Amino acid sequence: DAEITQSPRHKITETGRQVTLACHQTWNHNNMFWYRQDLGHGLRLIHYSYGVQDTNKGEVSDGYSVSRSNTEDLPLTLESAASSQTSVYFCASSSGQGTDTQYFGPGTRLTVL
């Protein structure tokens, strides 16, 4: 069955360290998204991609970067982790054909100390 996975599921890191969160989907979807979810804010879009070599900034992109070298993966990198980036991160994908329904990964809980 097609799926979308994230790793690690939990991560504790220190301020200033570089952190990469992995996202892998086997839906063969063109569109991939990274969100963060914080209490009271719902899901906020960090970065998104509509295909290989395409990346775009979302509403809260400062301090984050992504790259899309293949269809299946969209890793999210925190260049220099800050305590304000403590959050739950969700990756999602969609086919982008007709309905734009998004399928979410299980999430990564990141704590920056």
Add this chain to the structure above:
Amino acid sequence: QKEVEQNSGPLSVPEGAIASLNCTYSDRVSQSFFWYRQYSGKSPELIMSIYSNGDKEDGRFTAQLNKASQYVSLLIRDSQPSDSATYLCAVNRGTGGFKTIFGAGTRLFVKA
């Protein structure tokens, strides 16, 4: 004004009652509307999508869309304790390169 607004709740209903969840959006050109359910500690999952004015029914769930009033709602009939979750409203301008905007969600609690 937030692009997609929901009452944060919690909305508490007794088992067997109808739960009514509401959402308003600001972008008049929005074309696609979604309701996602998110259990505590889990990821969002799609339960309903609606694209045209009126009602759309799927089992115990009914989505209602009124584009003139920029309003979308979700009704859950015969509410069960297993329906207790946060419900996220999401809105998209359409396909082909537009982002989906999520509301902050409404927490629903169904009392047994």
